[in-house]
Amino acid sequence: QVTLRESGPALVKSTETLTLTCTFSGFALDTSGMCVSWVRQPPGKALEWLALIDWEDDKYYSTTLKTRLTISKDSSKDQVILTMTNMDPVDTATYYCARTTVAHFYAMDVWGQGTTVTVSS
Amino acid sequence: SYVLTQPPSVSAAPGKTARITCGGDKVGTKSVHWYQQKAGQAPVLIIFYTSDRPSGIPERFSGSKSGNTATLTISRVEAGDEADYYCQVWDGTSDQALFGGGTQMTVL
Numbered sequence: 001q002v003t004l005r006e007s008g009p010a011l012v013k014s015t016e017t018l019t020l021t022c023t024f025s026g027f028a029l030d031t032s033g034m035c036v037s038w039v040r041q042p043p044g045k046a047l048e049w050l051a052l053i054d055w056e057d058d059k060y061y062s063t064t065l066k067t068r069l070t071i072s073k074d075s076s077k078d079q080v081i082l083t084m085t086n087m088d089p090v091d092t093a094t095y096y097c098a099r100t101t102v103a104h105f106y107a108m109d110v111w112g113q114g115t116t117v118t119v120s121s
Numbered sequence: 122s123y124v125l126t127q128p129p130s131v132s133a134a135p136g137k138t139a140r141i142t143c144g145g146d147k148v149g150t151k152s153v154h155w156y157q158q159k160a161g162q163a164p165v166l167i168i169f170y171t172s173d174r175p176s177g178i179p180e181r182f183s184g185s186k187s188g189n190t191a192t193l194t195i196s197r198v199e200a201g202d203e204a205d206y207y208c209q210v211w212d213g214t215s216d217q218a219l220f221g222g223g224t225q226m227t228v229l
Contacts, residue, residue, distance in 0.1 A: 106211035
């Protein structure tokens with residue numbers, strides 16, 4: 001059974017750096033075609049893709065946020081980490097990680113339950 | 122990059138058919154994925170590769186594409202189908218995933 005779980009601070013202050021961890025099980029990120037994405041959703045708004053890391057450790061970022069994002073993986077712990085610098089109240093959102101597969105044309109087939117982050121000014 | 126356009130809302134009575142569209146300049150050349158998100162829950166993949174269903178997704182959910190518009194069709198609508206629906210593609214030109222703005226489906 002594939003599961004993902006997001007963890008991180010529920011509250012950060014403006015200008016701080018956010019670090020989120022996605023801990024997964026049931027698949028190996030070093031298997032060809034496997035990836036993990038981060039997606040966020042501000043309250044009442046649409047989903048927004050943030051970043052993806054693949055089995056070869058290649059990294060891809062949202063064009064609008066790439067200067068603030070860093071995605072990495074720790075295969076020994078089955079974790080993917082996302083950092084976002086210079087946080088602002090507009091970054092208040094639920095942040096999700098999701099398994100993403102190249103075989104399915106980058107569909108996100110299993111999602112974590114999400115972690116809510118509030119940015120205070 | 123480009124924008125995926127969805128109607129903000131659709132509605133259908135129980136037992137009827139609902140259709141949600143997703144339009145964009147290059148939808149015609151992309152695989153389109155659809156997600157269902159019920160209130161307070163994480164999204165769930167319901168259609169991938171434009172028209173395929175993951176295991177466990179009812180046959181009432183189907184996907185199609187014509188030109189630059191992809192369509193999610195929900196047949197025999199049920200009360201439990203009330204949710205937000207999102208389309209998504211991978212843009213290989215800019216190497217990023219893109220989501221539509223979402224459609225809120227109401228069951229009348």
